[in-house]
Amino acid sequence: MFIRSLLGAAAVSLVASASLAAQEDITIGMALEPPNLDPTGGAAAAIDEVVYANIFEGLTRFAPDGSIVPGLAESWEVSEDGKVYTFRLHEGVTFHDGSAMDAEDVKFSLDRARAEESTNAQKALFTGISKVEVIDPLTVQVTLGGPDGAFPFKMAWGDAVILAPETVGDAATAPVGTGPFKLVEWVKGDRIEIARNDAYWGDAPALASATFKFISDPNAAFAAMMAGDVDAFPNFPAPETLAQFDANPMFKVVVGSTEGETILAMNNAAGPLADVKVRQAITHAINRQEIIDGAMFGYGTPIGTHFAPHNPDYVDLTAQSAFDPEMSKTLLEEAGQTELKLRLALPPPSYARRGGEILAAQLRNVGIETEISNVEWAQWLEQVFKGKDFDLTIVSHTEPADINIYARPDYYFQYAKPEFQALVKELNATTDPEARSALLKSAQQMIADDYVNGFLFQLAKTGVANAKIEGLWENAPTQANDLTGVRWVE
Known part of the structure; x- marks a missing residue:
C-alpha cells in the first residue's frame, strides 16, 4: 500500500510537472505577417511586433509605460554641450550564434543605419550622428552634430537595434540578435516560432517558447480565440466581439492606447x-x-x-x-x-x-x-x-x-x-x-x-487573452509584442 501510494504520488507529480511545462508555451495571434524580420531594413509594424525586445535589442528600449530604460547599454553619460553620448555596454552579451556583442557591433550598426546607402526606414533617427568611436570593447562614444536631448529615445526604436556584420546579410529571414528568444522556424503564410535563448545575458523569460500565428480575417481570429488555438491576440482585429470575451471568465479584454x-x-x-x-x-x-x-x-x-x-x-x-x-x-x-x-x-x-x-x-x-x-x-x-x-x-x-x-x-x-x-x-x-x-x-x-x-x-490597443496570462503590454509605446515579462499563472 505504501509503495502504491508513492507510485501514485509520483504519477501525480509527473502529470503536474508536465502541465506546468506546457504552460511555458504561448501562441500569439497577429493580424498581419511581417514581410521580413529585419527591423533596420523594413517599415512594416509587424516586424517589430515579432522581433522587438524578443530577438533584437538596442542600446536603450521602451518600457511598458513608455519610459526609456537601459537595453544593451547599462548606462550612458552626455556631455555638458549635449553633443557627446558615452554608452557603457553590459558585460558578457552574446549573439544567438555565440559570438560576443561589443562596441564594434554598436559602431557597425549605427554607421550602417546612417550611411548614404542605408535602407533604414527611419534613417532620420541617425542623421544627427557625426561620429561613432569605440573607446574599448564595452564603451562606445557617439558624437552628434548638435545637442539632442531625444537621442536615448531614438536609440530605443526597433530601427536602432544592434546587429553583427557577420550575420546582418541574413537578418531578413534568419535574424541573429542578442535577445532572450531566438528564431526557430518561419512557416510563410502561417506562423513564426521562437524559443528561449538559454545563453541570454539578462533575466531569463518565463516562457520557453512562443508561436506567432497569422490570422488576418476577424471571424477566423474570433474562432481561434474561442477554440483555444490562440492564447492571446494583443491587437485583436474584431472589436465587435470584445463584449463576448469580456463576459467570459476564461478571457480578459485589455484596452489601452497606442x-x-x-x-x-x-x-x-x-x-x-x-x-x-x-x-x-x-x-x-x-x-x-x-x-x-x-x-x-x-x-x-x-x-x-x-x-x-x-x-x-x-x-x-x-x-x-x-x-x-x-x-x-x-x-x-x-x-x-x-x-x-x-x-x-x-x-x-x-x-x-x-x-x-x-x-x-x-x-x-x-x-x-x-x-x-x-x-x-x-x-x-x-x-x-x-x-x-x-x-x-x-x-x-x-x-x-x-x-x-x-x-x-x-x-x-x-x-x-x-x-x-x-x-x-x-x-x-x-x-x-x-x-x-x-x-x-x-x-x-x-x-x-x-x-x-x-x-x-x-x-486603440484592443487585446484579448486567456485569463491566466500575465505581463502582456496594456499600452503600446512602440509596435511590439514584448514577451520578456509574460507568464502563465494559476
Whole structure:
C-alpha cells in the first residue's frame, strides 16, 4: 500500500510537472505577417511586433509605460554641450550564434543605419550622428552634430537595434540578435516560432517558447480565440466581439492606447491634392466619430493632427477640421474641383478596409468619387510608401512620437515644406523641456493649418487573452509584442 501510494504520488507529480511545462508555451495571434524580420531594413509594424525586445535589442528600449530604460547599454553619460553620448555596454552579451556583442557591433550598426546607402526606414533617427568611436570593447562614444536631448529615445526604436556584420546579410529571414528568444522556424503564410535563448545575458523569460500565428480575417481570429488555438491576440482585429470575451471568465479584454495615429494620407504632390483648399475640403467631409463607430466599434480617440492624445504636449485641433460637408462643397467650388475623382488604396487592416468604405461614402456626399483598391502590405509598401503612386490611403502610423516624418521631403505624402523642416531642425537642437514642448505644439499646428492629411483617430490597443496570462503590454509605446515579462499563472 505504501509503495502504491508513492507510485501514485509520483504519477501525480509527473502529470503536474508536465502541465506546468506546457504552460511555458504561448501562441500569439497577429493580424498581419511581417514581410521580413529585419527591423533596420523594413517599415512594416509587424516586424517589430515579432522581433522587438524578443530577438533584437538596442542600446536603450521602451518600457511598458513608455519610459526609456537601459537595453544593451547599462548606462550612458552626455556631455555638458549635449553633443557627446558615452554608452557603457553590459558585460558578457552574446549573439544567438555565440559570438560576443561589443562596441564594434554598436559602431557597425549605427554607421550602417546612417550611411548614404542605408535602407533604414527611419534613417532620420541617425542623421544627427557625426561620429561613432569605440573607446574599448564595452564603451562606445557617439558624437552628434548638435545637442539632442531625444537621442536615448531614438536609440530605443526597433530601427536602432544592434546587429553583427557577420550575420546582418541574413537578418531578413534568419535574424541573429542578442535577445532572450531566438528564431526557430518561419512557416510563410502561417506562423513564426521562437524559443528561449538559454545563453541570454539578462533575466531569463518565463516562457520557453512562443508561436506567432497569422490570422488576418476577424471571424477566423474570433474562432481561434474561442477554440483555444490562440492564447492571446494583443491587437485583436474584431472589436465587435470584445463584449463576448469580456463576459467570459476564461478571457480578459485589455484596452489601452497606442502610438498609432490613423490618418487619411494624401499625396500632396498629386494633381488636385497639391491645392490646400482641396485637402481642406476633404478633411471637412470626414465624420471621424462615424468612422470610429462603424469601423472600430467605438474604440478610438478623434485626432486633429499627427500627435497622440496621451502625450503631454498634445494639442487638440480636431475643431479645425470638424465635420462640415457644406464648407467642404464650398471649398471644392473655390478650387474648381466640382467633379473630383481620386484613387483610394486600402491596406489589409480592418481599420483601413472598413474605414475606407465609410470614408468613401462621406466623400461621395460632397461630390468626391473614389476608386477603391484593396492592396496587400507588400504592394502598399512598394506602390504607396516607396513609389508614391497614390492619391489617398488609410494607414496607422504606429511609430512613437513621429511627427518629424513631415520634415522628410521624400516621405510618401510629399509635404516638403521648408518651414516645417526648419522647425524640426530647431527641435532636434533643443534640450530644454519647455522649449521642446512649445516647438512640438507649433509643429502640430503647422501641419493642421496645411491640412497635410486627414487626421482620423488614435488607434486603440484592443487585446484579448486567456485569463491566466500575465505581463502582456496594456499600452503600446512602440509596435511590439514584448514577451520578456509574460507568464502563465494559476
